[in-house]
Amino acid sequence: MTFSKLSTALFAALSLSMSQGVLASEKDHDDKPRYGGVVSVVKDVNYELVAKPDSITLYVIDHGKPVDTKNASASLTLLSAAEKSEVKLAPAGENKLEAKGNFKVQPGTKVAGSVKIDGKLNSVKFTLK
CATH class of the missing domain: 1.20.5 (Single alpha-helices involved in coiled-coils or other helix-helix interfaces)
Structure with missing residues (x-):
């Protein structure tokens, strides 16, 4: 040859x-939603946002395994055509962060935020469906 x-x-x-x-x-x-929300993948970690009028929940999964969020924090900015709001999420279980309240969430709302887990900060972005 x-x-x-x-x-x-x-x-x-x-x-x-x-x-x-x-x-x-x-x-x-696998980047498909597990909890009925929208998924953003950052550095091979799935962040799934479930936004409801009375709660906003962020689930964190790394290669199919729940991520410990007991010392984590997150802040999100929700942007719609007419309104901007800030939301702070706190640990609420094995792999989730959550905020309760009144939220104007609708299809097309853009969400940008930062998630801090184990001292590492990641930016996430979503568009609600």
Whole structure:
């Protein structure tokens, strides 16, 4: 086999193995909602926002496993066409942060926020459906 053919064969094999690795990791990471909300994936961690008129809940899951949120915090900004509001979420169970109150949530509302878990701060963004 000539050098040219060998290098082409090696490149093809490497490309195939790399693409299969990417497909396998994408397949292993499920970003579908588990709690009926909308999901934002940041650094392979799923943040699922469930927004209701009387509560806002943020679930945190890392590769299918609940993330301990007992020392976590989050702040969210809700933006609709006519209104902007700030919401602070507190730990409310194994893998969730929550706020209770009166919230104007509707399809199209944009939500931007920051979540602090174990001293690490991540930005999240959602659009409610």
